[in-house]
Amino acid sequence: MWKSYRYRFYPTPEQESLLRRTLGCVRLVYNKALHERTQAWYERQERVGYAQTSSMLTDWKKQEELNFLNEVSCVPLQQGLRHLQTAFTNFFAGRTKYPNFKKKHQGGSAEFTKSAFKFKDKQIYLAKCTEPLPIRWSRQIPESCEPSTVTVRLHPSGRWHISIRFDDPTIKPLPVTDKAIGIDLGISSLVITSDGDKVSNPKHFNKHYRRLRRASKSLSRKQKGSKNRGKARIKVARIHAQITDSRKDHLHKLTTQLVRENQTIVVENLAVKNMVKNPKLSQAISDVSWGEITRQLAYKCRWHGRNYIEIDRWFPSSKRCSNCGYVAEKMPLNVREWDCPDCGTHHDRDINASK
Structure with a gap:
């Protein structure tokens, strides 16, 4: 491997x-x-x-x-x-x-x-x-x-x-378990599992936003080609590096835990490139790094003998009742909880989507 x-x-x-x-x-x-x-x-x-x-x-x-x-x-x-x-x-x-x-x-x-x-x-x-x-x-x-x-x-x-x-020939499959989970990726909660667990979004970019804004403003005021501009550019780059490092560290720990605890992991195949075209959500979607999460899950499952399954992005996971299979006609983003009109089951939107 x-x-x-x-x-x-x-x-x-x-x-x-x-x-x-x-x-x-x-x-x-x-x-x-x-x-x-x-x-x-x-x-x-x-x-x-x-x-x-x-x-x-x-x-x-x-x-x-x-x-x-x-x-x-x-x-x-x-x-x-x-x-x-x-x-x-x-x-x-x-x-x-x-x-x-x-x-x-x-x-x-x-x-x-x-x-x-x-x-x-x-x-x-x-x-x-x-x-x-x-x-x-x-x-x-x-x-x-x-x-x-x-x-x-x-x-x-x-x-x-x-x-x-x-x-590396030393990589060995993890012990087999009988646990399987579905995962729904979100913004308010980074990962929602079919078990009902929610992993909060650490919002790495927001933690450094004020420092980055001040450093970027200082960079824009420096004369092009000057040594001070070079110093300001490095300062901005270091803040971006801190954001990237903290994000990667968190994602690696999260995906490693998911792979160790579950034999089968099911994730939705999201079209992230199309979703970031929405100007209202582009920054938040880029910060949560859905693509990086699925990439890490895929290769770690391959390393450790786990089953990694991607479902079609058009599958109506949010609108479909996980209890009876009823599919609602509309499900706008502002609706976070709903009741199935067919069986009456009360759903949390994200937990239902992960099931």
């Missing part, structure tokens, strides 16, 4: 200089390849693939003004071109929008395959680096596992992370 562990690390000044140059070169190669592919289509109606962009990279390295591309490892540059090819594949399949150009101040990442790093004595040595990365090992990689790829990422807040991917 493939897994990835993410760690925080604190590079030395020499390592940080090399890594920043590597990220800059990856971004440059990605953007130049995207420009060439876009231009080839609009000017000649010609599709350019990975093989052609790889040949272009070889030519770019020979140019005097781009000679600095030879100072970094070639593997992350090639991986950047492969990621661009994947982005176009997803675009032509209708799964994503057209690829965007990468921006400098949004951080960046560089992927190193097995030929560009060494894993020796439980330390990571990247290509062109003489010293191991000073990683904060919050958990150890299993003894029998060998990393296949490592990805170095710089966040807009200035934090460095490394993701180590490996095949």
Whole structure:
């Protein structure tokens, strides 16, 4: 079973200089390849693939003004071109929008395959680096596992992370239970189970809203290109990182508990992309991260031998009486409780939907 562990690390000044140059070169190669592919289509109606962009990279390295591309490892540059090819594949399949150009101040990442790093004595040595990365090992990689790829990422807040991917044969299914639950995802209550339990919405964004608003206002008043604007931008990015970290921590604990306690989990397949188009609910829906909850439940159930079932988004779970099956004609959002006109059962809207 493939897994990835993410760690925080604190590079030395020499390592940080090399890594920043590597990220800059990856971004440059990605953007130049995207420009060439876009231009080839609009000017000649010609599709350019990975093989052609790889040949272009070889030519770019020979140019005097781009000679600095030879100072970094070639593997992350090639991986950047492969990621661009994947982005176009997803675009032509209708799964994503057209690829965007990468921006400098949004951080960046560089992927190193097995030929560009060494894993020796439980330390990571990247290509062109003489010293191991000073990683904060919050958990150890299993003894029998060998990393296949490592990805170095710089966040807009200035934090460095490394993701180590490996095949873990030690994952075993959890003991079988006879418990099955249905889950309804909401805003006022984050998760409502068919058992009648409700998990309150922690509202991570609202907790940091005032700080974020002040920091964003301060950023907007700084002169573009100034050092003070750069400091203000990092301050805003750090607040966003705090929101993201607290949200992910809460969701991981919640989904892990659900998977451990239940053999079968049934969730509605929500169209989150369409739902966030509602301007009145978009911020609240984005904050609760329904898509992340279902993603975590799906792969954790796969890891631990649980059954994960998604029902159709058009199934009238809120309007359907869980006792007799009667389906109400209308059920607006302001109706939180209702009585079934057929059998007379009193329903909490969310608990009924989870059943």
